Structure formats: C-alpha cells, structure tokens
Amino acid sequence: MTYSISLVLAGIVAVYVGLRFLLILTQSKEEPPLLKTAIPFLEPIIGIIRERSLFYPRLRDKYNHDMYTLRLPFARIYVVNATQYIPILQKHWRTISFTPVLAGAGPGPMGMSSEAGEILHRDIMSDSNPVQAWSRAVTTALHPGEGLDRLNGRAVEVMQEMMHTLRPESQKGIPPADKERIIDFWAWTNHAIIQTTTDAVYGPGNPFKKRDFEDAWNYWTPHYLTFALAPFKSFLAAKALRTREFMVERWSEYFRAGWLEHASPFAQIMYNQQKSDGLSFDDLARAQVGHSHGIVATTGPTTWWLLYHIFSDPLVLSDLREELKPLVKVDDNTGESRIDLADIRTKCPILLSTFKEVMRYHSLGTQVRICLEDEVLNGRYLLKKGGIVMIPQLVQHTSVEAWGPDAAEFRYRRFLKGDFLIGDSGQKRKPNLTAFRAFGGGHTMCPGRHFSSTEIMAFAVLMVLQFDISPIEEGLHSPVALSKWPIPTWRNSPMVSSFQIPDHDFKVSVKPRDGTKWVMDFAKEKDGSGSGLEITAEDVKDN
Numbered sequence: 001m002t003y004s005i006s007l008v009l010a011g012i013v014a015v016y017v018g019l020r021f022l023l024i025l026t027q028s029k030e031e032p033p034l035l036k037t038a039i040p041f042l043e044p045i046i047g048i049i050r051e052r053s054l055f056y057p058r059l060r061d062k063y064n065h066d067m068y069t070l071r072l073p074f075a076r077i078y079v080v081n082a083t084q085y086i087p088i089l090q091k092h093w094r095t096i097s098f099t100p101v102l103a104g105a106g107p108g109p110m111g112m113s114s115e116a117g118e119i120l121h122r123d124i125m126s127d128s129n130p131v132q133a134w135s136r137a138v139t140t141a142l143h144p145g146e147g148l149d150r151l152n153g154r155a156v157e158v159m160q161e162m163m164h165t166l167r168p169e170s171q172k173g174i175p176p177a178d179k180e181r182i183i184d185f186w187a188w189t190n191h192a193i194i195q196t197t198t199d200a201v202y203g204p205g206n207p208f209k210k211r212d213f214e215d216a217w218n219y220w221t222p223h224y225l226t227f228a229l230a231p232f233k234s235f236l237a238a239k240a241l242r243t244r245e246f247m248v249e250r251w252s253e254y255f256r257a258g259w260l261e262h263a264s265p266f267a268q269i270m271y272n273q274q275k276s277d278g279l280s281f282d283d284l285a286r287a288q289v290g291h292s293h294g295i296v297a298t299t300g301p302t303t304w305w306l307l308y309h310i311f312s313d314p315l316v317l318s319d320l321r322e323e324l325k326p327l328v329k330v331d332d333n334t335g336e337s338r339i340d341l342a343d344i345r346t347k348c349p350i351l352l353s354t355f356k357e358v359m360r361y362h363s364l365g366t367q368v369r370i371c372l373e374d375e376v377l378n379g380r381y382l383l384k385k386g387g388i389v390m391i392p393q394l395v396q397h398t399s400v401e402a403w404g405p406d407a408a409e410f411r412y413r414r415f416l417k418g419d420f421l422i423g424d425s426g427q428k429r430k431p432n433l434t435a436f437r438a439f440g441g442g443h444t445m446c447p448g449r450h451f452s453s454t455e456i457m458a459f460a461v462l463m464v465l466q467f468d469i470s471p472i473e474e475g476l477h478s479p480v481a482l483s484k485w486p487i488p489t490w491r492n493s494p495m496v497s498s499f500q501i502p503d504h505d506f507k508v509s510v511k512p513r514d515g516t517k518w519v520m521d522f523a524k525e526k527d528g529s530g531s532g533l534e535i536t537a538e539d540v541k542d543n
C-alpha cells in the first residue's frame with residue numbers, strides 16, 4: 001500500500017517536473033513574459049473558469065506587465081494590458097487576424113459542412129478570402145446612409161409598438177390615467193429590443209417573432225461556449241445541439257419562404273455575399289445562427305443597463321429630461337408630442353455620454369486574434385505563429401491610466417466634451433479613447449455600432465419621455481414599492497457573454513407620465529447620407 005502511494009506520488013512529481021521543463025523549453029525569451037504558475041498549463045484554465053472575465057484584471061493588478069503569456073495545453077495566449085499596443089496590433093490585422101476566429105466558428109459550433117470550412121479558410125490572409133469579403137460587404141451595408149436609415153426607421157416603428165403594450169388598455173388611445181403595468185424588467189427589455197433589432201434586420205418573416213424561436217435563442221446563448229467545447233455533443237450537449245438544429249431549420253424555412261426579399265438590404269447583402277462564395281443552402285442557414293450572436297446578443301443587456309442607470313438615479317433622469325425638453329414639439333392639431341430621431345443623434349450629449357459610460361462600465365467582451373505568422377510587436381515582443389492574442393475589454397475599461405483614478409466609478413458625464421474631470425486636483429484630462437473597446441477597433445471594428453447606438457438611445461428616449469419606472473416587489477395582496485433600486489449583480493454572466501447579464505431579474509412598475517401620445521419621427525438626413533455617431537476613438541474627429 002505504502003509502496004503504491006509512493007509510486008503514485010513519484011509519478012505525479014515526474015509529470016510535474018516534466019511539464020515544467022516543457023514549459024521552459026518551449027517558451028522563447030523574446031515572447032511576452034510567461035506568468036509563473038504553480039500548476040503548469042492547467043492553472044490558467046482553472047483561473048478562467050473560476051474567475052471568468054475578472055481573471056484578466058486581477059492578473060494585470062498582480063503582475064503589472066504590459067503584456068504577458070499564458071500557456072494552456074497546445075495553446076499560447078498573449079494577453080494585452082497596455083493600451084499603447086492596441087493600435088500597433090490593429091495595424092497587423094492581416095497576420096494577427098480575426099478572420100480565422102470567424103471562419104472557425106462556421107464548421108465548429110455552427111455545424112457547417114467541411115466544404116464550407118474550406119471555403120471560409122481559403123486564402124486566409126488575402127482580400128479574396130470569403131470571410132474578409134463578407135466583412136467588407138456588411139460594413140458597407142451598415143455604413144451611415146440609406147441602408148442604415150432604413151434599419152433605424154423600422155426599429156423606431158417596432159419599439160413604439162412594443163412600448164404601446166406597456167400602456168394600460170384604457171390608455172392605448174390618448175386619455176390619461178395613472179394605471180401602472182408591472183413587468184419583469186430584464187425579461188421585458190431584452191424581449192422588446194430583440195424584437196426591435198431583428199424585425200428591422202430580417203423584416204416581417206423574422207424567425208425571432210415566434211416565441212419558441214426567441215426562447216431557443218435565449219437557451220442557446222448562455223450554453224454556447226460549453227457546447228462549442230464539448231466533445232461528443234449529441235451525448236454531452238444534447239439539448240444545445242437540438243436547439244441549434246431547431247434554429248437552423250427555422251432559418252431554412254425563412255429563406256425557402258422568400259422572406260429575405262422583404263428584409264433589410266443588410267440582411268440581403270449578408271446572405272448573397274455568402275451564397276456567391278459557394279456556401280450551400282444548409283450552410284447559409286447555419287451561418288445565420290452565428291450572425292445572430294453579432295446582431296442580437298449585446299443589444300439587450302446594453303439597453304437594460306442604460307435604462308437601469310437612467311431610472312435608478314434621479315439626477316441622470318432629470319438631466320436627460322431637461323436635455324430632451326427643447327427637442328419635443330407638440331402638434332396642435334393632433335395633440336401628439338413628437339421628437340425627431342435625428343435630434344437624438346446630434347443634440348443629446350448627456351444621453352450619448354451616459355450610453356458610452358454604460359458600455360465602458362458593463363461590457364465584458366474580449367477581442368481574440370490568431371497569429372498567422374511570427375510577428376515582432378513594436379520591435380519588442382515576439383508573437384509566435386499559432387499564438388492567440390487577447391485584448392480583454394475589462395482590462396482596458398478599468399485602466400486608471402486611461403480613465404483616471406475614478407475609473408471604477410460610474411460617471412454618466414464622463415464622455416461629455418470638456419467635462420473630463422479626472423483626479424482630486426480637479427485638473428481636466430481627456431480619457432484615452434483607444435481604451436474604449438466595447439465596439440472593438442481598427443479593421444474589424446463593429447460595423448453595427450451606428451445602428452445599435454441609435455436604436456438603443458432612441459429606445460431609452462421613448463421610455464424616459466413616456467414613463468416613470470420604479471422597482472417593486474410582489475406583496476401579499478398587491479405590489480409593494482421598494483424604497484431603493486436593487487443593485488444588480490452579474491457574476492454569473494456566461495463566460496462567452498460580451499456584456500454583463502444581471503444575475504436576477506426584478507419587477508418594476510411602469511407608469512405613463514401622462515396621457516400624451518408620443519411619436520418619434522424619422523426624417524432622413526437631408527443629404528441622404530446620414531452621419532455616424534462619435535462612439536469609438538476612430539469615430540471621434542478631434543481625437
């Protein structure tokens with residue numbers, strides 16, 4: 001017995017020493033420093049699973065490296081802390097590339113065919129690569145202009161319909177009443193914005209319109225990562241597999257029924273580009289499940305946190321209502337109150353700043369790149385071919401160097417021009433907008449940012465103008481108002497989530513402020529080209 005135990009212990013020690021040697025022998029001195037780990041190769045995995053997105057800020061604070069290497073079995077990850085490396089990495093977009101990440105999702109978790117896998121990986125570093133061609137096409141489709149106007153116009157119509165359902169029956173006309181509606185705050189907001197976004201993109205045949213499809217989507221997203229990593233999926237991730245196949249079937253029905261003809265130019269371009277690259281009908285339906293991650297997944301939580309910060313802080317609410325007041329026009333003939341979407345985009349700096357602060361404060365995503373060749377970064381670090389580069393948003397968004405000593409606080413006026421009050425001394429300093437990563441940056445910056453920013457802010461404006469919202473809990477006989485808003489926790493947000501998802505929903509009372517009928521107008525920009533909002537460092541002209 002003692003002998004067996006000694007044998008096992010000796011085996012463990014031998015494996016441990018072997019792994020340590022392997023780690024040292026395969027790590028070059030020119031690579032970013034390797035973090036010391038007690039358990040070689042496995043410790044980072046344990047850290048990522050246990051701490052999720054908080055893992056990276058903790059390592060930044062503990063080791064204070066500008067960049068470092070994590071070694072996992074068969075993978076080396078280069079994690080970026082220093083903001084100044086980001087523009088340099090972005091310049092190397094062909095060799096430190098997003099393309100294999102997108103291409104790999106197709107035949108992997110989406111279940112596309114091996115032919116599709118070959119197509120998507122073809123000429124991976126060249127402009128003729130189908131994924132790169134697709135990115136260029138959708139970026140053009142979502143650029144400020146007619147296509148974007150159409151998306152925003154339809155989104156505004158749908159959100160107004162969704163909010164109409166919040167009015168008590170008696171108020172669906174114009175007459176005032178002080179009746180309230182009780183809603184599950186997160187569930188309602190997420191549902192309303194999913195409907196708004198997907199209707200605008202996919203038109204009247206939009207599969208998300210059916211409740212069972214939206215439920216399937218809400219099951220799929222938090223299970224995506226475990227599904228993607230699970231071996232023997234039909235056995236170990238059977239429900240997620242069934243859910244994916246259900247969604248693929250619905251997308252096939254959508255295309256077979258010809259609904260794409262009635263969809264936005266963006267949806268048509270997405271589909272036609274991939275069809276022209278040779279993807280089969282089944283693969284095209286599978287691609288849509290992947291695209292939904294980009295189009296739908298982050299808009300819900302962003303909208304919810306924006307509403308939360310506005311309605312839970314009387315100062316933010318009153319500042320926004322003051323900002324909106326001069327933009328409201330009352331139609332003397334109909335008695336309707338009207339506000340123009342174009343004014344929201346251009347004349348609401350406090351709203352825009354609050355929105356950006358919500359994104360800085362609550363986003364969790366990580367930009368992931370694969371090194372397709374050895375690359376020396378800024379003459380300093382060697383990034384080896386096959387290595388994975390990660391830029392965790394949370395590291396950038398909590399950087400005191402970039403945002404000042406109050407980086408950990410939510411300050412809704414942080415992004416107001418000329419209001420960058422940083423430090424106890426009261427000296428003003430601009431934040432480093434390169435550290436604002438919520439929409440990514442550089443070559444692969446989110447092309448949907450103008451659509452989703454306008455949509456989310458319009459949604460918030462319509463809620464602010466029409467309703468008062470306050471938290472409640474269910475009492476024995478009737479709802480009881482809470483004296484304070486709950487402070488939402490988000491620690492259980494799925495590992496793949498790029499935004500904080502509240503751990504618990506709670507109920508709120510929604511009361512129309514008066515009986516006014518509100519209408520949001522959507523006048524196309526006068527020159528027909530629209531204009532982008534200043535969201536990321538690349539958008540801001542004087543940055």
Ligand code: HEM
Nearest residue numbers: 135294295298299302367368438439440444446447448452
């Ligand atoms: C609040 C909402 C959104 C957030 C926070 C967001 C964030 C991002 C980020 C961070 C990236 C870059 C990923 C990377 O470089 O690793 C990205 C890419 C992308 N986003 Fe968004 N997004 C949002 C909404 C949308 C919407 C509504 C659409 C479409 C209508 C969209 C379409 C895309 C596409 C197509 C890409 C890939 C770009 C490429 O391949 O170069 N996004 N998004």
